[in-house]
Amino acid sequence: MMSNTIFKKIDWILILLSAFLLIIGLMAIYSATFATHGSEYFSRQLIIATIGFIGMLMMAFIPFRWLQRMSFLFYFVSLILLFLIFLIGTKGYGAERWIVLAGIKLQPAELAKIATIMAVAAYVADYNVNVNRFRHFIVVAILVFLPMLLIARQPDLGTSLVFLALFIPLLYWAGLNWFALFILVAPVITLIVSFNFYAFLVWMIVVSAILFLSGRKPVILASIFAFHIAVGLFTPVMWNQLRPYQQKRLLTFANPESDPHGAGYQIIQSKVAIGSGGLWGKGYLNGTQTQLKFLPAQHTDFIFSVIGEEWGFTGVLLILGLLLLLLLYLLHLAVQVRSTFASLTLVGIATVLFFHIFVNIGMTVGLAPVTGLPLPFISYGGSFLAVTLLMMGLAHNFSANRYQR
Amino acid sequence: MHTLERSNKHFHRIVLAVFFSLGFVLLAVSFIRLQISNKAMYQRQSRNNSIRAESLYPVRGLIRDKTGRILVDTRAQFSAAVIPVSITAQSLRRACEILGLDTVSVQKKIKNGVGFRPVIIDRDISQEQLVAIEENRIDLPGIITLEVPKRFYADNVNSPHIFGTIGEVNKAEQIINPIYEAGDLVGKSGIEKKYDLDLRGTKGVRYLRVDASGKTLGAYDESQNISPVHGNDIYLHLDYSMQQFAESLLVDYRGALVAIDVRDGGIIAMASKPDYDPRLLSGKIDPEIWKRLIEDENHPLYSRAIQSAYPPGSTYKIVAAIAALQEKIITPQWEATCNGSFRLGRKTIRCWNPNGHGTLDLYGAIKNSCNVYFYKLGLKIGLDFWSKYSKMLGFGSKTGIDLPNENSGLVPTREFFDRVYGKNGWTRGNLANLAIGQGELLVTPLQLAQFAMILANKGVYYTPHMVEKMYDFSARAFVNFPKEVNYVKGISKDVYDVVREGMHRVVNGGTGWLGRVPGIDMAGKTGTAQNPHGEPHAWFMAFAPYESPEVAISVIVENAGGGGAIAAPIARKFLEKYFYGKLIARPVVKKDKSGSAQDSLLFPIPNDSLQPMQLFLPDEGTE
Known part of the structure; x- marks a missing residue:
């Protein structure tokens, strides 16, 4: 039966989770904007959400092979769009960068996220690739860092960090050995702890212990250790070389509350909004912080503050639960699917979503710096919503074709 | 594969x-902690x-005349408003008592209001009402007063058509100019509209501590506030005493007067009557008054000087003369004989002088405004040359004055006639009519004054403008607007000399003798335009002094009779005031024996194919 096969192809868990989250997002956007703009933003988001959702349903019926084959072309196109931004891009508020193609406003950086994931996945799946070999590792690195550098140049630091966040989980899933992972991650920690002598000391002991236990050649171990010491010594020196305003900018990035009139204002207002929501919230459309417009960017970056204020901790837990469920289900699918391409893409998607969720919600409670990363499914904004639903569409397709190699 | x-x-x-x-x-x-x-x-x-960021509204720029006299400034007006979330039935009832409003209708008004956005329930409340609300603050939760600036007009200042009005911005205006925010007051007409971006100033920001009900608790951090910037003051070219005088001359008429400084195009006076008191449309507008203004058949809301177009009558004979001379169709010595009537086909048309003017050359024809001479001349010129010169001399297109909604008038062309009457559907009668300034031709008083300026300067003219300069409060300096100089190409000095001489004779013993200012040599032309609304319109245009002109003027009085009798004396009085600062006592004048010093009443050709002419008022939607 035709209808039966169609029915079987639909992954109800994915569909229902996405639909719930979209509805919650639309409700929050309506609450955040109706006092100032009526239903204007709500309607625009509703249109994109509806089209995107239908698109996501349809994507289950695209031949699985095509997706893998199109990956490099897709990657190439998004690189070209990123280049085009320097020529014909228009600047929005803050860090958004648009180009207008055939009357449609696009943020190529959003497209580049999924394109990069698919390109890495296709590369690892197509060729006889072992990421533990230096040659192959370098290709993956180039695939990830090329768009990242272009985006950092826009400059859109927040979005470029998404690529950094992608890098290690993708390699991990592709089978990179733990020693290589350690080499990649450790210098970042060294950089951070180098501001405190005792933390640095403890960390160096940990590093040497791990190196010792790895049983590699002493020459390699010694040079790695020397590198870490050098990072630890030079960071404070470099820091002192910076001008005061540059230091301030970095400090504000790390701790927004140190600047109560700029980024700190947003964080403080957001915390007041969330905190005053309490366990049950102030009720839908009744948040005073939201409705009095104390919350900046309350329909985009700070949409979760609106939810925290009006829906309270109960609502927050519900949404966090739905989001975590989605991520865990994506990981579950990544194990289920037989194709390496699909598996890696799913892990990439889960990572991107997790990074966005963590940074976006984290910044509303003062846990993460204010970077302008939107919240998947919920924040206002067409490009990112479209890309989120594209990712869900891919997941839906992989779910439908999970037995294909 | 790994x-x-x-x-x-x-x-x-x-x-x-x-x-x-x-x-x-x-x-x-983290959420648990918070x-x-x-x-x-x-x-x-x-x-x-x-903390709430609140816009600080700048003071709208003042409008001053050239001497710096303040004509229009801004003062505070208060409105009462309701905050929908915090209003109670009792507080609303109290407020309605104080404001003298009907509670039910107010409830209906605020029914759609949501949240914390104030809904204005009464504008322009009195000082007593304001005090009553402020004193009863505690008993009136959810009621606030808002300060809204209102335009204030100095004593004896009228001229609504020049200044225009301001009002709340609408959707269309916001789309055209995104700088406008909802609730802003913007210019709706006149100078207020044309110079709105200069007048409006720049908004500031004030940070306030407010509680959840929106009530202000005090300043947040003074150093964060940004002060608004005062809007630019606009300085008009005119001296308001001249404008007032011009308005007084037209007080019992429907008509307009435009006087231009021919040396720079600045408007010396621009009056249009009837008008209305601009105070009526400032602040709270009484719907009754608005309805009355809209429905008044004298159309007081329209500036006749720039928005109304009329048939120009005999003043337009000068255009025919210029076309004929420049195209070498005639010489000034070309003569025609007027027996008091003229046969065209089967029709006989008469000159305004039933006895006829005898044989006239061009000078005589202009001086006596002979219709028969110009009928004959018009037929010799032909429609194409006539249209071409009309357009060259600024008719049929906007002058570009710095006021909105200018009418461009209408200059019929061959295409126009073909479209209206069909090819070959129009006759030589149409053409003859145009030559004496009748028929479909329509001009605005401003265009005619501009034409007088062109004649005065022998081809050189400046774009007419109201505004001379402005004072920029952010730069703390005066900004002068550049003057635009233009030149009518293709008309030689000799041609101007001939028609100027004809116009000189009009004032000296011709139809316009009542327009002559003692001691000032000048030139002019009368016009008496037939129209379907009753008595003819009286026209007069002039420039003075003759040799080194300073002023060009045009006057129209609707349905008042002859141009020489009605319009010319108005222009004379204005010029006397301009040159002497007062009116000149005149001896009792004996009637000119020649008999030519009468009004040149026109008898246009009765032409069946002519559609009834209409007084061109924009609201009537003619054409």
Whole structure:
């Protein structure tokens, strides 16, 4: 039966989770904007959400092979769009960068996220690739860092960090050995702890212990250790070389509350909004912080503050639960699917979503710096919503074709 | 291909899942800290210590005349408004008592209001009402007063058509200019509209601590505030005493007067009557008054000087003369004989002088405004040359004055006639009519004054403008607007000399003798335009002094009779005031014996194909 096969192809868990989250997002956007703009933003988001959702349903019926084959072309196109931004891009508020193609406003950086994931996945799946070999590792690195550098140049630091966040989980899933992972991650920690002598000391002991236990050649171990010491010594020196305003900018990035009139204002207002929501919230459309417009960017970056204020901790837990469920289900699918391409893409998607969720919600409670990363499914904004639903569409397709190699 | 083993995959999945879950736990813990542990503190902050950024509205720029006299400035007006979320039935009832409003209708008005956005329930409240509301603050939760600037006109200042009005911005205006925010007051007409971006100034910001009900608790941080910038003051070219005088001359008429300084195009006076009191449309507009103004058949809302177009009558004979001379169709010595009537086909048309003017050359024809001469001349010129010169001399297109909604008038062309009457549907009669300034031709008083300026300067003219300069409060300096100089190409000095001489004779013993200012040599031309609304329109245009002109003027009085009798004396009085600062006592004048010093009443050709002419008022939607 035709209808039966169609029915079987639909992954109800994915569909229902996405639909719930979209509805919650639309409700929050309506609450955040109706006092100032009526239903204007709500309607625009509703249109994109509806089209995107239908698109996501349809994507289950695209031949699985095509997706893998199109990956490099897709990657190439998004690189070209990123280049085009320097020529014909228009600047929005803050860090958004648009180009207008055939009357449609696009943020190529959003497209580049999924394109990069698919390109890495296709590369690892197509060729006889072992990421533990230096040659192959370098290709993956180039695939990830090329768009990242272009985006950092826009400059859109927040979005470029998404690529950094992608890098290690993708390699991990592709089978990179733990020693290589350690080499990649450790210098970042060294950089951070180098501001405190005792933390640095403890960390160096940990590093040497791990190196010792790895049983590699002493020459390699010694040079790695020397590198870490050098990072630890030079960071404070470099820091002192910076001008005061540059230091301030970095400090504000790390701790927004140190600047109560700029980024700190947003964080403080957001915390007041969330905190005053309490366990049950102030009720839908009744948040005073939201409705009095104390919350900046309350329909985009700070949409979760609106939810925290009006829906309270109960609502927050519900949404966090739905989001975590989605991520865990994506990981579950990544194990289920037989194709390496699909598996890696799913892990990439889960990572991107997790990074966005963590940074976006984290910044509303003062846990993460204010970077302008939107919240998947919920924040206002067409490009990112479209890309989120594209990712869900891919997941839906992989779910439908999970037995294909 | 290097792929993960299935068991390996499971392990990796667990590592990532634990990592993700830890992140979510971290988030959840942060929310617990905010929403459960420190809930009370944040709720207090939300209630008491919220910061709101409030726009500070700048003072709208003043409008002054060239001497610096303040004509229009801005003063505060107060409105009463309701905050929908915090209003109570009792407080609303009290407020309605104080304001003298009907509670039911106010409830209907605020029914759609939501949240904290104030809904204005009464504009322009009195000082007593304001005090009553402020004193009863505590008993009136949800009622606030808002300060809204209102335009204020100095004593004896009228001229609504020049200044125009301001009002709340609408959707269309916001789309055209995104700088406008909802609720802004913007110029709707006149100078207020044309120079709105200069007058409006720049908004400032003030940070206030407000509580959750929107009530202000005090300043937040003074150093963060940004002061608004005063809008630019606009300085008009005119001296308002001249404008007042011009308006007084037209007080019992329907008509307009435009006087231009021919040396720079500045408007010396621009009066249009009837008009209305601009105070009526400033601040709260009484719907009754608005309805009355809209429905008044004298159309007081329209500036006749720039928005109304009329048939120009005999003043337009000068255009025919210029076309004929420049195209060498005639010489000034070309003569025609007027027997008091003229046969065209089967029709006989008469000159205004039933006895006829005898044989006239061009000078005589202009001086006596002989219709028969110009009928004959018009037929010799032909429609194409006539249209071409009309357009060259600024008719049929906007002058570009710095006021909105200017009418461009109408100059019929061959295409126009073909379209209206069909090809060959129009006759030589139409053409003859045009030559004496009748028929479909329509001009505005401003265009005619501009034409007088062109004649005065022998081809050189400046774009007419109201505004001379402005004072920029951010730069703290005067900004002068550049003057635009233009030149009518293709008409030689000799041609101007001939028609100027004809116009000189008009004032000296011709039809316009009543327009002559003692002691000032000048030139002019009368016109008496037939129209379907009753008595003919009286026209007069002039420039003075003759040799080194300073002023060009045009006057129209609707349905008043002859141009020489009605319009010319108005122009004379204005010029006397201009040159001497007062009116000149005149001896009792004996009637000119020649008999030529009468009004040149026109008898246009009765032409069946002519559609009834209409007084061109924009609101009537003619054409």
